[in-house]
Amino acid sequence: MSTSSASSQKSYLIPTIIIGVLFFVFGFITWINSTLIPYLQTACELTAAQAILVTFASYIAYVVMAIPSSWVLKFTGFKNGMILGLAIMAIGALVFIPASHSRTFGVFLTGLFVMGIGMALLQTAVNPYITILGPIDSAAKRISVMGICNKGAGAIAPLIMGAVLLNGLEAYAPEKLRSLTVTAKNQLLDQLAGKIITPYIIIAVAFILLAIAIYFSSLPDIKNEEQTNPDHVSKDRKSIFKYPYLWLGVLTIFLYVGVEVMAGDTIQLYGYKGLHIPIEIVKHYTTFTMLGMLAGYLLGIVLIPKYISQAKALKFAAILGIILSFGVIYAPGSYSILCLALLGFANAPMWPAIWPLTIDGLGKYLKLGSAFLIMGIGGGAILPWVWAKLGETSIGFQNAFWLLVPCYAFILFFATIGNKVGKTTGKTINGTGKATTR
Known part of the structure; x- marks a missing residue:
């Protein structure tokens, strides 16, 4: 290895570690939601929907926030944008203090929304950053590491937060609360709501410390795609609307994030309310989904792109998603849960493939295109809510998972045809088979 090559690799090591920590944060905060759903349903006396x-x-x-994030990044740059995003997330975490004291669900949602705004800013900066940071031919390794950081945190988060928030939740079951006076019931639920204060103070402090670390780090700023990858060929078109594969990719991300959240965040609610499995058991289910995703990422390190391209991996993953969806719908009890958790394995290659196939060749529209892709994460808001609404009807929670099938079918379409619609040929990110991750 030449001295210049060794020096180059060293210069990318620290930024890659910093971005890896951010992906860990993304995973931890994202998959806490699976624990918050049954916890807040009990503490705030809510329906599933x-x-x-x-x-x-x-x-x-x-x-x-996705489009405003791209505007913010134009002024702040990537590094300061990350710091600002972390500061906003810290504020959102602290909102949980008054939310807990008042036990008001709307205030909890406000805190989550504020944290989501910070996450959107971070995601808009970090996802293209890790794709174009360093030599493009080594991007796959960086991306796989990011996925492991993200889903590793996703596996840990439900275990930690479940132990803090869900232990003893059976004592707060509705049938037991109905036997208490209003005053006694409120005192008991206030005690339950108070459990969340300390964890979110710790989370807020962690965000602030990470922002300070990034401020004093040597993390380089990246202005645009061409600056980092001068060999990337793209002929800018007159409008971002002239890239049809971009818009198909945005819809694909919307559907993918929806099914990913359904596999990870709704699995506890499905087991507890749909299959009537004790909370002490279901609180671990999201971890099983995350372990499936970890296995998928590790397999990707071995197979992609040496033996299989990201596009083919996306195709096979979509087919597996369809098969497992039928298992979720038709399999009895714990086998249905197993199929839902295994969707984590099927989902693992999807974001890493969809992202580069979509931003490939956008040129000067890279940041704006990335912002639209980040906007597609809104699928995680819409599809699980549709599932819950359907589940509360006469069809039940299990049949509501029919929602998964058309989503995976469209992902399969994008993997085979959609990503090529309106795309020009040339030396592009797509040709390398590289990707990024959430």
């Missing part, structure tokens, strides 16, 4: 608004508040922030 109301409780699922936890995911709605978190993910709808991406729709609201």
